[in-house]
Amino acid sequence: MKKSLQIGSAGGKKSPQPPNTIMADSEDKNSSNVSGKFYVDSQCIDCDLCRETAPNNFGRAEDEGYSYVLKQPVNDEETAQCREAMEGCPVEAIGDDGDD
Ligand code: SF4
Numbered sequence: 196m197k198k199s200l201q202i203g204s205a206g207g208k209k210s211p212q213p214p215n216t217i218m219a220d221s222e223d224k225n226s227s228n229v230s231g232k233f234y235v236d237s238q239c240i241d242c243d244l245c246r247e248t249a250p251n252n253f254g255r256a257e258d259e260g261y262s263y264v265l266k267q268p269v270n271d272e273e274t275a276q277c278r279e280a281m282e283g284c285p286v287e288a289i290g291d292d293g294d295d
Contacts, residue, residue, distance in 0.1 A: 219281075219290030227256050231267035231292075233277050238288040245284060249276035262288075 223236040233252070235245070239261040245253040246262060251273055254265035268274040281289040 219288055221290055221292055224290075225256070225259075225261055225263045227254075227259075227261075227263035227265075229264055229267060231264070233264045233267060233281070234290050234292070235261065235263050236288050236290060237261075238286045239284075240286055240288075242285060245280035245289060248280040248283060249273065252277050253280060 219234070219236045219238070221234065221236075223238075224234045225237060225239065228234045235253070241255070241260045241262065243255075243262075246255060249268075252264060252266050252268055253262050255262055264277075268277050277289075278291070281291060
């Protein structure tokens with residue numbers, strides 16, 4: 196398991212961290228996501244955009260009130276819809292880990 200260490204002056208180079216960048220966090224995925232490249236993290240505000248944009252791939256956890264990936268895309272159309280949802284998510288809660 197990967198751990199993030201935040202060490203100020205350990206002698207190595209500091210990684211640049213843009214202060215105002217919000218990105219989905221692959222270590223903070225909602226537990227309901229199916230495994231695979233796309234995921235939703237805990238920043239989701241349940242706005243419904245992804246479920247409208249990619250209805251085959253995103254579902255709603257009714258009790259918790261957030262979206263999750265219920266199925267990874269299996270064709271180009273679904274992949275495009277997932278990408279569109281990721282780009283449109285207002286809080287950047289959707290991530291893409293790349294290869295699955
Ligand atoms: S678009 Fe983003 S904030 Fe809206 S429901 Fe989907 S994951 Fe949540």
